[in-house]
């Protein structure tokens with residue numbers, strides 16, 4: 001099975017901390033306070049779930065749908081979560097999302113980078129159909145290939161590591177901004193750290 005994070009789930013957050021300190025958490029938390037208080041939020045591939053407490057600690061009072069493909073990751077997310085009454089946990093993928101449900105906000109943090117180009121386009125199209133029209137927000141955080149040698153080396157190292165440990169589908173880091181633009185999204189805000197290696201952006205489908 002591709003993109004299987006079960007093996008590294010127990011050490012994932014620890015590894016991230018060793019390599020990036022608190023920067024990846026900081027970047028993912030950057031735009032959470034901008035989420036409307038009573039929004040319907042969808043988080044795809046949330047990992048160990050630390051972001052759930054982070055979201056609710058901003059004062060968020062809406063409903064959260066949390067989708068994770070790894071059973072180890074979703075186990076940890078449920079265990080770490082302090083707000084489970086307001087959350088629908090789904091152990092599955094984008095194809096397992098409820099058919100009749102749309103969301104005000106979608107969060108894909110370090111999630112779109114696990115897919116091959118063809119699958120990435122499909123995932124973005126599927127998720128796009130799940131976002132409420134005329135003002136829906138899509139928060140994406142991820143790595144960016146700045147072209148700098150040190151960044152390229154780190155990206156290569158990470159891809160190689162995840163290819164071995166998770167059977168990562170992605171062969172290279174793909175810039176998903178053009179696909180989101182093609183789907184009609186406008187970038188509202190952009191924040192970057194580590195000389196551009198990591199970023200968080202908010203997109204909207206408001207016309």
Ligand SMILES: C[S@@+](CC[C@H](N)C(=O)[O-])C[C@H]1O[C@@H](n2cnc3c(N)ncnc32)[C@H](O)[C@@H]1O
Nearest residue numbers: 003005045046047068069070073093094109110
């Ligand atoms: C690189 S990790 C990022 C985890 C988390 N967002 C973070 O930054 O700490 C990618 C996560 O996406 C999950 N994942 C991969 N493919 C998925 C899919 N199609 N649907 C839902 N989750 C998926 C993996 O199990 C993994 O937990």
